[in-house]
Amino acid sequence: MNVVGDLLEKTCKEMIRTILCCIDSATKGTIYRIGPMPQLQAIRITSGVREDGTDQIRWGLPSVSDYNYPGKSWEQYRDRPNHVLEAMGWCVERQKSWTADNPFEDVRSVGKQLRGEIEDFYHMEPVLVPKKDLYGACHGRVELPEDWQGNPIWHDSPYVVAAVVKIHFKPYTLKRNDRSTKIIKELSRSLGTEILSLSLRETLFRAQKEFTRQRLHSCESLAHELRNAFIKFGFIVSAINAEMGILRGYWEDHLRRVFPDLEWKEKILGRLNVLISQHRSGLGENPEWKKLAEALVKEQTELVALQLLPAQAEQWVRHKIRPKWKRLLVEYKGLGKDEEEIVRLLGRLRDSLWLGMNPEILRQAEQIPRDLRDRWPPLVYSYYTAEKLPPLREVLQWLEHPDLPVPHKLQIRKVLNCLKAMVEVVPEMEERTNRILLSLKSGGLQGPPIPEALDHYCGSMGAGGSYLDPDELISMSI
DSSP states (O other), X not given: OOOOSHHHHHXXXXXXXXXXXXXXXXXXXXXXXXXXXXXXXXXXXXXXXEOTTSSOEEEOOOSSOTTSTTOBOHHHHSOOTTSOOOHHHHHHHHOOOEEESSGGGOTTOHHHHHTTOOOOEEEEEEEEEEHHHHHGGGGGGOOOOBOTTSOBTTTTOSEEEEEEEEEEEOXXXXXXXXXXXXXXXXXXXXXXHHHHHHHHHHHHHHHHHHHHHHHHXXXXXXXXXXXXXXXXXXXXXXXXXXXXXXXXXXXXXXXXXXXXXXXXXXXXHHHHHHHHHHTHHHHTTSHHHHHHHHHHHHHHHHHHHOOOOHHHHHHHIIIIIHHHHHHHHHHOGGGTTHHHHHHHHHHHHHHHHTGGGXXXXXXXXXXXXXXXXXXXXXXXXXXXXXXXXXXXXXXXXXXXXXXXXXXXXXXXXXXXXXXXXXXXXXXXXXXXXXXXXXXXXXXXXXXXXXXXXXXXXXXXXXXXXXXXXXXXXXXXXX
């Protein structure tokens, strides 16, 4: 047993004060803690000395003592052959009191006798605590200390020694089994009850502390996993913009059919790739030129495949394509007459990126209803974020328009509606999750549980509020 703290010291002081008040001949009291098992370290907790002629008690520990912290281990004070016997060993091992009513002949005061010191008249009483009360159902499996022959002590006893009380008396005022020793024995039982209570409180405190530690660890682990999940939810916005890219592609395909003579980016970039291919042999003479030409072909082909917003495509051209062409035009002199065409193509490339929302072109597209020409391009050529979702509701409405030139409108509308519902519910789920984690850390549970947010999320999926199966979502995206 390992009972520490101010409460134990306060309890022991009350015990000593009571004994000294009840027994006039008692002059000093000391209480030793015994434990834990099986080391049975004996450590002096506190001492109280009665001031001469008064009832005042002076508290404190001797400056030098074998039993001051860290105390003596069981191997040091137990009975063993060829060793000075100690009263502490008798009380602990045999769970019996020891009365030194004649210290000059006391066999357990030989140590002081050999040093020429005079031992007080004293009585030592073990404080017993039931094993069953202290260790519960596991008391039979507790590791017991051993005597010098290797036999476990207290094997047949229902008690363990939790402490030892030592009371000093005025000379020749103490007799074995007198009223004073009986008072000490009775009060030691009360101390045993107090120590048991403190031990249980300490055990409960340690259990609560460990539970709190595990709870905080679980909260941190859960928060980490949820944080990763919410980060992944952030890719839903990317999925929305990818769907909008598909819609832009359908819109531009329709404009190509309406205006077949327009010069789109695909045509310009394709011609630039052809010009590079025509000069492949000359560019191959220099490893740097060859590497530059291959990078240009790759990036121009990639720009054709990507459904970027015009502003994003401009950045692509400005940072990836134009610098490489500029370097080739400066360093490679074999382009000849193609140099002027390349410059013209690069000049027209920027305008080609904005054809899908060019107001002059849209004004001439009389085949498309005017309301569609006015509202659809600003919607489809926008970048959407979690904070910029209201326009997406208008996109969903326009996807019901019969003249909108988009195949599979119903399926795309379902996918966008599903993604929009997920983006909208994520902040609510994150806020509720943070509130619940905070409540768990503080030991309580407040606010609506996560399943409510999930129910709302699932109920919002699909067109008309119906749940959209994940397999169906994947097939629609394809």
